[in-house]
Amino acid sequence: MLRQFELVEAVRSYDPTADEALLNRAYVYAMKMHGSQLRASGDPYFAHPIQVAGILTDYRLDTATIVTALLHDVVEDTSATRDDIAAMFGEEIASLVEGVTKLSRLELQAEHTRQAENLRKFILAISKDVRVLLVKLADRLHNMRTLKHVKPEKRERISRETLEVYAPLGRSIGIHSIASELEELAFEHLNPTARTAIERRLEALKLEHGRAIDGVSREVERVLEEAGVHARVFGRQKTPYSIWRKLQRKSVGFSSLSDIYGFRVIVETEDDCYRALGVIHRAWPMVPERFKDFISTPKSNNYRSLHTTVVGPSGLRIEMQIRTDAMDRVAEDGVAAHWAYKNHAYGFDKEAMEKDGGRDPLQNLRHLVQVIEHGEGGEDW
Numbered sequence: 176m177l178r179q180f181e182l183v184e185a186v187r188s189y190d191p192t193a194d195e196a197l198l199n200r201a202y203v204y205a206m207k208m209h210g211s212q213l214r215a216s217g218d219p220y221f222a223h224p225i226q227v228a229g230i231l232t233d234y235r236l237d238t239a240t241i242v243t244a245l246l247h248d249v250v251e252d253t254s255a256t257r258d259d260i261a262a263m264f265g266e267e268i269a270s271l272v273e274g275v276t277k278l279s280r281l282e283l284q285a286e287h288t289r290q291a292e293n294l295r296k297f298i299l300a301i302s303k304d305v306r307v308l309l310v311k312l313a314d315r316l317h318n319m320r321t322l323k324h325v326k327p328e329k330r331e332r333i334s335r336e337t338l339e340v341y342a343p344l345g346r347s348i349g350i351h352s353i354a355s356e357l358e359e360l361a362f363e364h365l366n367p368t369a370r371t372a373i374e375r376r377l378e379a380l381k382l383e384h385g386r387a388i389d390g391v392s393r394e395v396e397r398v399l400e401e402a403g404v405h406a407r408v409f410g411r412q413k414t415p416y417s418i419w420r421k422l423q424r425k426s427v428g429f430s431s432l433s434d435i436y437g438f439r440v441i442v443e444t445e446d447d448c449y450r451a452l453g454v455i456h457r458a459w460p461m462v463p464e465r466f467k468d469f470i471s472t473p474k475s476n477n478y479r480s481l482h483t484t485v486v487g488p489s490g491l492r493i494e495m496q497i498r499t500d501a502m503d504r505v506a507e508d509g510v511a512a513h514w515a516y517k518n519h520a521y522g523f524d525k526e527a528m529e530k531d532g533g534r535d536p537l538q539n540l541r542h543l544v545q546v547i548e549h550g551e552g553g554e555d556w
Contacts, residue, residue, distance in 0.1 A: 176222045177229045185232040186241055190521040193238045201245040208253040216324040223317060224248055230313040234511035237522045240306045243271040247310055250276045274307035305348060305510055312353050315341045319360040334361040349476035349509020355414060362416040373415040387491060388436055394488045402454040407441045437494035441503055448497050452481050459485040478506055
């Protein structure tokens, strides 16, 4: 658990103007209000909101969001009221805490029609301020990391809800890193047999192709450097859940997948992305119909990158993602990548996001509300 001074230091490391007194007051208030409450693990309950706040400092979010994380359960689980929060911490934070509290009360029901209606309310609750969703995603992430202490039937329900609701919501605002971890944690509880089988196949592949794969990064860097394109290249292995999902979607066997290993090529400018692509296609045969340009046409969650698959060194089919450092941060952190200084204040910089070619991160969620209200129901989502 992050100690009080460690949390404050974490926030001030990226925002030296952060209100230290406000952070300290929220930390102490959360500990006081949750008092002797315990989690299913037997740990003090106040450790949970502190860990949720810690997760959000990794994404460099503003002080109001961190304070909301510390206080996100006090109205739901203690005697504190919204008016108490407004009096002590201000209207902005009270509104954010109220938004997170509403989400906590909208537990999705098993009945299909009730689920669609609750999903509509759920999305409406978060479509006004993206920070509400960011706190809720961090809340769910910490709960999933500690899910083993929960009874099996509740564990399954929470994991399914995570996979069907929270991970897709995370992807809708581009936070791949949280969405991917949520998927893996849920998959581990929902289908441990499949997950173990895929992990064993990945280990076998590593033994078979490990040395060749290790050399790919160096070879691609060398070829690009000789062509005058400075790049960092590193390999990545697809996660068990993403492999399982592709196996289900394509109805193929494990051996038929060609992109279990991929490589990320990080270059300095957008022009370098296209130069690197040309160099790579000249050096190694491109696999037909495997090229996608998400730079000229970004995804709806602002993801930008070039994708291609080539028959690379040692005859291996390898998938490559070519992008800049800025594109890479948006690919991993989504909307959270656009928290920065503007006019001597720290917060979400919409203008910088739009300058990078991005769109309103809540646009997708508002569209989902329209689909649910005018479509066939929850299955349209």
